[in-house]
Every structure is written in structure tokens, then in C-alpha cells.
Amino acid sequence: MASPTLIAETATRSGSAARKTAKRPGQRSRERRRNLWIYAFLLPTFILYGLYTLYPMVASYWYSLVEWNGFSSQQTFVGVENYRRVFADPLFWSSVRVTLLFMLIVAPLRVFGAFALAILLNSPKLPLRSFFRTAYFLPVVTTTAIVGVVMRFIFDPASGPTAALAQIFGLGPIDLLGSSETALITAGVVYVWKFFGITLIYWLAALQTIPADLYEAARIDGAGPVRLFRYITLPMLIPFLLIITVLTIEDCFHAFDLMQTMTAGGPFFSTEIIEIYIYRWAFAASIPQLGFASAAAVLFGVIVLLVVILQVWATVVSRRMRSRA
Amino acid sequence: MSVIAKERKAPTARRTTRRVGRRFWWWVLTALLLALAFVWVFPFIWMVSASLKTSGEIFGGGLGLIPEALQWENYSRAWIDGRFNVYLLNTVIVTVATTVIVVVRCALAGYVLGRYRFPGSRLVIAILVATLFVPTGYTIIPVVKLSMELGLLDSLAGMILALAGAANVASILIYAGYFRGMPAELEEASIVDGAGFVRTFTQIMLPLSMPVTATVGILTFLFTWNAFFLPLVFSFSNPALRTVSVGMQAFVGENSTDWPGMAAAGVISLLPIVALFVFMQRYFVEGIAGAVKS
Numbered sequence: 001m002a003s004p005t006l007i008a009e010t011a012t013r014s015g016s017a018a019r020k021t022a023k024r025p026g027q028r029s030r031e032r033r034r035n036l037w038i039y040a041f042l043l044p045t046f047i048l049y050g051l052y053t054l055y056p057m058v059a060s061y062w063y064s065l066v067e068w069n070g071f072s073s074q075q076t077f078v079g080v081e082n083y084r085r086v087f088a089d090p091l092f093w094s095s096v097r098v099t100l101l102f103m104l105i106v107a108p109l110r111v112f113g114a115f116a117l118a119i120l121l122n123s124p125k126l127p128l129r130s131f132f133r134t135a136y137f138l139p140v141v142t143t144t145a146i147v148g149v150v151m152r153f154i155f156d157p158a159s160g161p162t163a164a165l166a167q168i169f170g171l172g173p174i175d176l177l178g179s180s181e182t183a184l185i186t187a188g189v190v191y192v193w194k195f196f197g198i199t200l201i202y203w204l205a206a207l208q209t210i211p212a213d214l215y216e217a218a219r220i221d222g223a224g225p226v227r228l229f230r231y232i233t234l235p236m237l238i239p240f241l242l243i244i245t246v247l248t249i250e251d252c253f254h255a256f257d258l259m260q261t262m263t264a265g266g267p268f269f270s271t272e273i274i275e276i277y278i279y280r281w282a283f284a285a286s287i288p289q290l291g292f293a294s295a296a297a298v299l300f301g302v303i304v305l306l307v308v309i310l311q312v313w314a315t316v317v318s319r320r321m322r323s324r325a
Numbered sequence: 326m327s328v329i330a331k332e333r334k335a336p337t338a339r340r341t342t343r344r345v346g347r348r349f350w351w352w353v354l355t356a357l358l359l360a361l362a363f364v365w366v367f368p369f370i371w372m373v374s375a376s377l378k379t380s381g382e383i384f385g386g387g388l389g390l391i392p393e394a395l396q397w398e399n400y401s402r403a404w405i406d407g408r409f410n411v412y413l414l415n416t417v418i419v420t421v422a423t424t425v426i427v428v429v430r431c432a433l434a435g436y437v438l439g440r441y442r443f444p445g446s447r448l449v450i451a452i453l454v455a456t457l458f459v460p461t462g463y464t465i466i467p468v469v470k471l472s473m474e475l476g477l478l479d480s481l482a483g484m485i486l487a488l489a490g491a492a493n494v495a496s497i498l499i500y501a502g503y504f505r506g507m508p509a510e511l512e513e514a515s516i517v518d519g520a521g522f523v524r525t526f527t528q529i530m531l532p533l534s535m536p537v538t539a540t541v542g543i544l545t546f547l548f549t550w551n552a553f554f555l556p557l558v559f560s561f562s563n564p565a566l567r568t569v570s571v572g573m574q575a576f577v578g579e580n581s582t583d584w585p586g587m588a589a590a591g592v593i594s595l596l597p598i599v600a601l602f603v604f605m606q607r608y609f610v611e612g613i614a615g616a617v618k619s
Binding site: 037048052132135204257282 | 434
């Protein structure tokens with residue numbers, strides 16, 4: 001029994017899209033002209049995306065093989081020397097560890113927290129549903145870099161609101177962002193708060209794919225809310241769990257704006273994610289080490305690539321699961 | 326008869342009490358969610374309140390959110406001395422220009438990829454999907470080097486091109502999916518009427534794709550308005566090019582004790598994007614939900 005959405009999907013896919021036409025004389029020249037237009041339509045994307053996305057991805061590899069200080073001086077080819085130095089740098093490994101730890105703090109909270117909230121917000125019995133959705137989504141649209149600065153003040157150990165709260169509960173002065181034990185967890189919680197709304201929308205979209213008549217039928221058969229959840233909602237959402245988890249993991253790689261403005265990687269490198277490590281060597285050092293930073297960027301790209309492969313795999317698996325449902 | 330009536334009565338009575346109990350739990354839940362929602366928006370409430378206080382009031386600490394007297398001069402300080410008048414104008418220019426470029430290029434690319442098969446179409450789609458997600462930190466060094474060689478590094482134009490050249494694959498795919506779903510009769514009819522490739526697109530397809538254009542436009546606007554990494558690097562040597570996200574950090578760096586000014590600058594920077602969100606909420610949500618549906 002295929003789900004209606006899937007039927008709709010395949011219908012649109014096999015429907016009006018390009019059809020191979022039989023080639024008659026005259027047809028061919030028309031097709032050639034058509035193809036010229038097609039390439040013309042692709043040109044703006046080809047130029048911009050080629051220059052600013054594809055070329056940099058490839059060029060990073062070349063830059064990682066040269067010794068290169070600053071944007072004007074000579075480049076000398078040094079082979080894999082930069083990689084050797086990156087691998088030997090304990091702070092690079094620390095930044096990899098921080099990036100992964102950050103992901104481990106943020107992703108589960110977002111995926112499962114948003115799941116629970118989406119189930120509640122999806123219930124027609126709950127009052128103020130659209131208000132809640134707006135409130136939880138609000139931080140998503142705000143500028144991360146500005147939120148990062150504001151958070152420095154919110155968590156200020158002397159006169160921020162959290163300090164005032166701690167005083168009310170009789171705790172001593174706490175400096176959540178200023179101590180290397182708590183800084184990463186605090187940053188993680190802020191990140192969850194900031195982008196929780198995105199994961200929430202993902203789950204709500206997933207919930208909307210469940211056909212209402214399934215629930216109707218089960219209700220007529222006498223199933224209560226618990227059993228509806230257990231036998232319909234959960235199984236229908238499992239395929240989405242994969243995809244939403246991967247999308248959320250990808251989101252965790254975009255923490256540069258928040259970290260740079262909130263902690264700048266400190267204290268003692270405890271919140272230095274890979275992007276900040278790259279930034280520090282390329283732009284914030286007194287003598288920029290662009291070859292070295294590029295080698296770190298390439299390694300970062302490899303980690304990202306692994307996640308992309310994971311995403312493709314997750315998409316394939318969840319499609320297969322949905323078509324079996 | 327009476328027996329049946331009695332039997333029927335008992336369950337209904339029990340059901341009403343159960344219903345009352347259940348409704349009670351819904352209200353408890355709502356109260357909890359309200360408390361959580363307050364925590365969620367608290368940082369913004371605090372920011373607005375701090376922007377209208379004096380420094381002394383803030384450093385006195387406490388959780389009071391109501392200022393003693395509204396200090397509007399915090400705003401004029403952020404606007405003039407903090408140069409947020411310049412930063413905001415830069416942000417508007419960069420965001421509008423980038424959004425226009427991205428919408429146009431994604432509509433064109435999405436149209437041909439969604440509707441036609443041509444030599445290389447599969448390869449193009451494969452490359453696009455492979456780069457669905459590229460962190461700025463990975464490409465930033467070559468982007469800066471390239472912009473320098475093109476003489477675009479210290480200019481708003483260079484910033485706009487770099488932002489518009491970011492992958493934006495999701496936007497192309499949203500367009501492609503939408504155009505793919507359009508009925509073939511539209512095209513056939515326009516060809517019969519003698520319209521060529523370009524006219525079919527501009528007069529038939531593009532007007533019909535307005536909902537997608539709204540979604541892509543608004544999401545691009547959001548991402549560009551909030552961009553930080555590229556504007557930061559592009560305005561290193563020229564502070565006059567800063568956008569609000571970069572300016573905020575500079576402002577705090579220069580006036581580390583001016584909390585009210587900082588908060589006012591934050592309100593100035595966030596107000597436009599939050600207003601846009603409030604009025605266009607549907608498109609934000611649709612655009613983000615699209616990632617799961619595809």
C-alpha cells in the first residue's frame with residue numbers, strides 16, 4: 001500500500017517533464033537551438049556558483065600544498081608539509097573534538113526535543129498553537145552574529161540576567177561562558193535555542209504527511225490516543241528520523257557566527273570549532289598561514305563530505321521505507 | 326428499557342469526568358509551554374528593555390524589565406556614533422541585490438533542470454546535489470584570494486557577488502521541483518501560439534511560479550541579512566563596508582561598557598528581519614519544510 005504522497009510524487013515525476021521526441025528532419029536543428037537556450041539559462045548559475053563555490057572547493061586543495069603568508073607574497077610549493085603540520089598540531093585535533101562534541105550536545109536535544117514539541121503542537125486540542133509555533137521559531141530568523149553578542153551580556157557573570165537568576169536561587173557567581181568546563185555546553189544550549197525552530201518545522205512537515213484517514217480508521221476501530229501514537233504516528237515518522245537527524249547534524253557545522261561572536265573559541269580553545277581554527281590561522285593571526293589554514297579547510301571538507309554521503313544514504317533509505325509503508 | 330438507560334448513563338458520566346480531567350491536563354501543558362515560550366523570547370525582551378535603560382540601571386543588575394525612564398538617546402548613539410545608519414544601509418543594499426541575483430539565477434536554472442533533458446543535465450544535477458551543503462569555512466580562503474585578484478575584495482559589489490555565488494542549491498531544487506510539476510499542455514499551447522523558448526518562460530512559467538519565488542526570495546533575504554563570515558572578511562580593511570552583523574561586534578569591541586547602546590544597535594539590526602518574518606511567516610515555514618519533503 002503506497003502512501004498518497006508517494007503516488008503524487010511519482011505522478012508529477014513521470015508526468016509533464018521532458019519527453020524524448022522522435023527525431024524528424026528539422027526537429028534536430030530545433031532541438032539544438034533549444035539546447036543553446038538551456039545552456040544560456042544555466043550560464044548565470046554556472047558563472048557565480050562556479051567562481052564562488054566549485055572553484056574554491058577545488059582550489060583549496062592546491063592552496064593546501066603551498067607555503068603562503070598573506071595574500072600578496074610568494075607561494076612556494078611544499079607538498080604535504082602543511083598536512084603534516086596540521087596533523088601534528090594538538091589544537092587541530094582539539095577543534096575536531098570540539099566540533100564533534102558540540103554536535104553530540106546539540107543534535108539529540110534538537111531532534112528529540114523538537115519531536116516531542118511537534119507532537120504536542122500538532123494536536124488540534126492544544127490552544128494557542130500558532131502562537132507557540134511563532135514563539136519557538138522566532139530565534140531562527142534573528143541574526144546569529146548579533147545574538148552571539150547579546151548572549152555575552154545575558155551570561156555576564158557580574159550583571160547579566162543569568163547572574164541575577166543565580167543570585168535569587170542562592171548560587172554563587174557563575175561564569176557559564178567564561179569557564180572552559182561549561183562554555184561548550186552553554187554554547188550548545190544557546191545553539192539549540194537558536195535553531196530549535198527549524199527542527200520543529202521539519203517534524204511538523206513530517207507529521208503532515210500522515211494521511212488523516214489512517215487516524216480516522218483507527219479511531220473507528222476503537223484505538224485511543226496512546227495506541228494511535230504507538231501504531232500510526234511512530235512507524236510513519238521513523239523514515240523521517242534519519243533525514244531530520246542528518247539535516248540537524250549538518251546545521252551543527254554552521255556554528256561559526258555564534259562561536260566567533262560569543263566566545264571567539266575561548267576560553268582556552270574550549271569552544272574552538274574547526275571553522276574558528278581555520279579563521280584564526282587565515283585571518284586572525286599576525287602572520288596569516290594560508291597554506292596551513294587551507295590544509296585544515298580541506299580536512300574539514302573531508303569531514304563534511306562524509307556527512308553528505310550519510311545524507312544521500314539516509315535519503316535513499318527513508319524513500320525505500322516510505323514506499324514500503 | 327430502564328436498565329439500558331442506566332447502563333448508558335454510567336459510562337457517559339464517567340466519560341465527562343474523564344473529559345474534564347483531560348482538559349485540565351491540556352491546560353497544565355499549555356501553561357508549561359507558555360513558560361517555555363517566555364524563556365524562548367526572553368533574550369529579545371531583555372534586549373529591548375536594556376536598550377531603553379541607563380548603564381547604571383543595567384549594572385545594578387536585577388531582573389526588572391521596565392526602565393525607569395525611556396532612554397531614547399541610546400538609539401541615537403548607536404545610530405550616529407555607532408554608525409549603524411551606515412551599517413544598516415549597507416545591509417539593505419547587499420541583501421536586496423543578492424536576493425535579486427539569486428532569485429533570477431535560481432529560477433532560470435531550476436526551470437531548465439526541472440523541465441528539460443539535455444546533454445549533461447544529469448551531471449549538472451549530480452554536482453549540485455553533491456554541493457548541497459558547503460560550509461563557508463571550507464571555501465573562504467580561495468573566495469577571498471579570487472576576489473582580491475578580481476579587485477573586488479574591498480567593495481560591496483564583491484561582497485554581493487560572493488554571497489550570490491554561494492551554493493543556493495536548495496533554491497534551485499525547489500524551483501526545479503515546482504516547474505517539473507506544471508502541466509505540459511501549458512507549454513504546448515504557448516508553442517502553438519508561436520511563443521519561443523524565452524517567451525514561454527517569461528510569460529507563462531514565471532508568472533505561475535510566484536509562490537516559489539516568494540519562498541526562495543524570502544529565505545535568501547533571511548540568509549543574506551544574517552550573513553556574517555563573508556561580510557566580516559570583506560570589510561576587514563574598510564569599516565565603511567560593514568553590515569549590521571559585523572558592526573555589532575565592532576561596536577562592542579570599541580565601547581565594551583556601553584550595554585544600552587549595544588542593545589539599541591541589536592534592536593535596530595533585528596527589527597527589520599523580525600518584522601519581515603511576522604508578516605511573511607508562511608513563506609519562511611514553507612521554505613524550510615521543503616527540505617524534508619523533497
